[in-house]
Amino acid sequence: MTGPAIQYRVLDAIAPEAELALVRALLTGAEAGPDGPPLLTVARLAGEGIALGAHQRAATALASPHPEPVLRRLSGGRVSRYGAGQVSVCLIVPDIHALTGAFTVDRVINRAVRGVLKALNALGLNALYGGRDVATVTRRPVALLGMEGRVDGVSLFQAVIGLERVAAPEPGWVAVPPPAGMGGAPWAALSELRPGLTFGALADALLKGYADATGRDLAAAPGPAPDGLPAPASADGGHAWSAPLPVPIGLLEAGVTLDGGALADVALRGDFITTSAALDALAAALRGLPPERDAVGRAVDRVFAADAPHGIMGLTSLAVIRDAVLDAAGRYRKMEACAHGGGM
Structure with missing residues (x-):
């Protein structure tokens, strides 16, 4: 090279x-x-x-x-x-x-x-x-x-x-x-x-x-080092989080917000290795979808398909991402019900 x-x-x-x-x-x-x-x-x-x-x-x-x-x-x-x-x-x-x-x-x-x-x-x-x-x-x-x-x-x-x-x-x-x-x-x-x-x-x-x-x-490296950039603030506030699910590399969890019953924002977190670009692509693919097994599963598969530009290390099955998203969506509904006096 x-x-x-x-x-x-x-x-x-x-x-x-x-x-x-x-x-x-x-x-x-x-x-x-x-x-x-x-x-x-x-x-x-x-x-x-x-x-x-x-x-x-x-x-x-x-x-x-x-x-x-x-x-x-x-x-x-x-x-x-x-x-x-x-x-x-x-x-x-x-x-x-x-x-x-x-x-x-x-x-x-x-x-x-x-x-x-x-x-x-x-x-x-x-x-x-x-x-x-x-x-x-x-x-x-x-x-x-x-x-x-x-x-x-x-x-x-x-x-x-x-x-x-x-x-x-x-x-x-x-x-x-x-x-x-x-x-x-x-x-x-x-x-x-x-x-x-x-x-x-x-x-x-x-x-x-x-x-x-x-x-x-x-x-x-020529010249002085560039000024350092501080870490960005977390954008995970307001999400409902799934139960942490075991994966070969450790744990995986999803955070979800809903808007009108559809997925609004999805944050994938855990011990896996991927890129921020991949997680942004996943959030974009899921935004607006109903939190249903088939719809979420198809979107996850498209983002991390073998011929897609994104990959993820530490999982043996992409189904764990789908399951975490659905679990988090259910928990968000319960949060909304509690906030509106509906109880658990």
């Missing part, structure tokens, strides 16, 4: 909020198309905290007590630690189809994680990606993976790597414990598997790993 050089930034001991704001600004401002340069940030995080995946609701994903602050990554997936001891690797690709061909979430992660795998293997660590949202070393999970994407093909891949501390949260902090490795192997920090490994050595290996994986040259 040839094209513009990868523009990289290595950030040492950056506050998680500042790193997330910077990556948000880079993703928002990235130039789409084959002439845009890939953007790579490798950041050693500072401080304490945990981060929700892009599509999780704190009320469902977290248990009490849990560390503060609670942040939100741009990439989908599960809760991660997000502070001292973790390294956040973010690759922004301006033309995802040039990297992966036909778009699917699993293909994006499979291709984009290769720079991480090359880096870890170059450091003498036997790194593998077996699928879904975890990279392992000698069967032990060491990194949590996710992605985000714009409708024009600009996409973000993120790996949260445990350097001095594991990337996974403590099981008691979350509603669904983090996945174990093969044979139940526990999560590991890289410094446990390769004592003495420094952030500098890891960052150098990651830069070379991505250059090798993409066939691109490396160039330090």
Whole structure:
């Protein structure tokens, strides 16, 4: 793969909020198309905290007590630690189809994680990606993976790597414990598997790993970093929420509002990995439909069909989305009845 050089930034001991704001600004401002340069940030995080995946609701994903602050990554997936001891690797690709061909979430992660795998293997660590949202070393999970994407093909891949501390949260902090490795192997920090490994050595290996994986040259990002963008405010107010439904990657839930008995707004939340563009397309496809099994099921199938421009990782059946939407719609009707004095 040839094209513009990868523009990289290595950030040492950056506050998680500042790193997330910077990556948000880079993703928002990235130039789409084959002439845009890939953007790579490798950041050693500072401080304490945990981060929700892009599509999780704190009320469902977290248990009490849990560390503060609670942040939100741009990439989908599960809760991660997000502070001292973790390294956040973010690759922004301006033309995802040039990297992966036909778009699917699993293909994006499979291709984009290769720079991480090359880096870890170059450091003498036997790194593998077996699928879904975890990279392992000698069967032990060491990194949590996710992605985000714009409708024009600009996409973000993120790996949260445990350097001095594991990337996974403590099981008691979350509603669904983090996945174990093969044979139940526990999560590991890289410094446990390769004592003495420094952030500098890891960052150098990651830069070379991505250059090798993409066939691109490396160039330090020109000029000062752009001003960070704050996280947008949640738009989930006023929804009725379904019961959380189990899926292979964790939990999935839907939030619904109705207007005249038809679906008005539908928000899909949970531990899955997809793009904001896909969730916007789902909401648009469902808007105005009756909350009925066949109508909702057909719309969900169209949005996430095999030949559609959107994908979702972490489900074995799209029927769970339909079922969550219908459950939430029923709960919204009950909310309306209570508000108008109709009782439960």
